[in-house]
Amino acid sequence: MNTDSKKINTSRISISELMLPSHSNFSGKIHGGYILSLMDKIAFACASKYSGRYCVTASVDTVDFLSPIEVGELVTLKACVNYVGRSSMVVGIRVISQNIQTGKIKHSNSSYFTMVAKDDDGNTVAVPRPILTTLDEVRRFYDSLRRIKAKKEHMEDTNSFDHTSREALDRLSDYGAILTL
Numbered sequence: 518m519n520t521d522s523k524k525i526n527t528s529r530i531s532i533s534e535l536m537l538p539s540h541s542n543f544s545g546k547i548h549g550g551y552i553l554s555l556m557d558k559i560a561f562a563c564a565s566k567y568s569g570r571y572c573v574t575a576s577v578d579t580v581d582f583l584s585p586i587e588v589g590e591l592v593t594l595k596a597c598v599n600y601v602g603r604s605s606m607v608v609g610i611r612v613i614s615q616n617i618q619t620g621k622i623k624h625s626n627s628s629y630f631t632m633v634a635k636d637d638d639g640n641t642v643a644v645p646r647p648i649l650t651t652l653d654e655v656r657r658f659y660d661s662l663r664r665i666k667a668k669k670e671h672m673e674d675t676n677s678f679d680h681t682s683r684e685a686l687d688r689l690s691d692y693g694a695i696l697t698l
């Protein structure tokens with residue numbers, strides 16, 4: 518177990534990038550996949566900065582795209598480590614876009630990436646214990662814990678659900694689905 522400790526706020530990082538026509542999709546808006554790749558990059562940078570280790574993405578929480586991003590807008594991603602396990606870190610990411618001419622800012626999306634630190638042999642490795650210095654950091658830490666617990670419960674629910682049971686098949690009609698087995 519790594520007994521070092523580190524202030525969680527040392528993980529704070531932000532990147533800005535101007536959105537070019539090459540980043541757009543068929544409708545002329547910025548491609549969501551491009552934003553996701555920027556989010557993965559900043560999550561990697563944030564977790565590696567905190568842990569001093571090479572990190573891999575273990576999981577990505579839901580990403581809801583709240584408003585489209587236009588070509589020519591300046592996209593800024595802000596990230597910080599919210600929660601630290603033994604080898605895993607939950608990185609909170611907020612993405613905003615700004616129209617450079619008008620200055621108008623839109624919240625594009627937010628998400629949580631779970632990153633895991635690895636050593637040079639590719640084994641998971643303990644990361645420093647987090648030092649929290651503000652109540653916002655305490656809130657984010659507990660919010661992460663709640664999401665981890667909810668995900669675990671959801672997995673247990675999914676694993677114990679029998680989709681072939683009479684009850685499950687009957688219930689399909691509640692959702693307007695027609696069964697023709």
Ligand SMILES: CCCCCCCCCCCCCCCC(=O)SCCNC(=O)CCNC(=O)[C@H](O)C(C)(C)COP(=O)(O)OP(=O)(O)OC[C@H]1O[C@@H](n2cnc3c(N)ncnc32)[C@H](O)[C@@H]1OP(=O)(O)O
Nearest residue numbers: 557558561570571573574575576602603604605631633641
């Ligand atoms: C410094 C060098 C510079 C190099 C300069 C390169 C520059 C380059 C630019 C890079 C730009 C972007 C880079 C992005 C990084 C990729 O894109 S990485 C590619 C995509 N990700 C992967 O390939 C990961 C594949 N999966 C794995 O390796 C393993 O399954 C994992 C995730 C490490 C877990 O391994 P495991 O054997 O199950 O280990 P286990 O001990 O059970 O779990 C370890 C921890 O992971 C957690 N965990 C495992 N699975 C999950 C899950 N699904 N959800 C949440 N937590 C999980 C566990 O709870 C545990 O947490 P702790 O209790 O330790 O805190």
